Amino acid sequence: MLALLQRFLERAGYPVDTCEQGLVALEKCRARPCPYSVVVLDLKLPDISGQELLPRLLEAAPHVHVIVSSGTPFSPASLPPALRPRVEALLKPFLPKELLDAIARLAPRARSASV
Numbered sequence: 001m002l003a004l005l006q007r008f009l010e011r012a013g014y015p016v017d018t019c020e021q022g023l024v025a026l027e028k029c030r031a032r033p034c035p036y037s038v039v040v041l042d043l044k045l046p047d048i049s050g051q052e053l054l055p056r057l058l059e060a061a062p063h064v065h066v067i068v069s070s071g072t073p074f075s076p077a078s079l080p081p082a083l084r085p086r087v088e089a090l091l092k093p094f095l096p097k098e099l100l101d102a103i104a105r106l107a108p109r110a111r112s113a114s115v
Helices: 002-011 022-029 050-060 096-106
Strands: 038-042 065-070 087-091
Touching (some): 002 096, 022 038, 038 096
Parallel strands (some): 065 087
């Protein structure tokens, strides 16, 4: 699934970097400056839960927006109010256009940065 999403987003004009481990993604987002505009985050990761990783990502990179992709319902309302505008949720399975629409809503200038 990760490879399919990567190819789809690259064909849509986005530079893409992938990570299978949540803690590796967190370290990449802690780089100064963080190279990403949007992170697509699955809630089920092999090394850390997405629920635990999400607030850490948002804190590590204050300009990053996150699209939570999960097979179980997730609501940004579960986050502190200040973080909610930076997060959207897509329930799997979703259509590729839904992902593009979420990116456009969260970070309209993301084409000039990595997703």
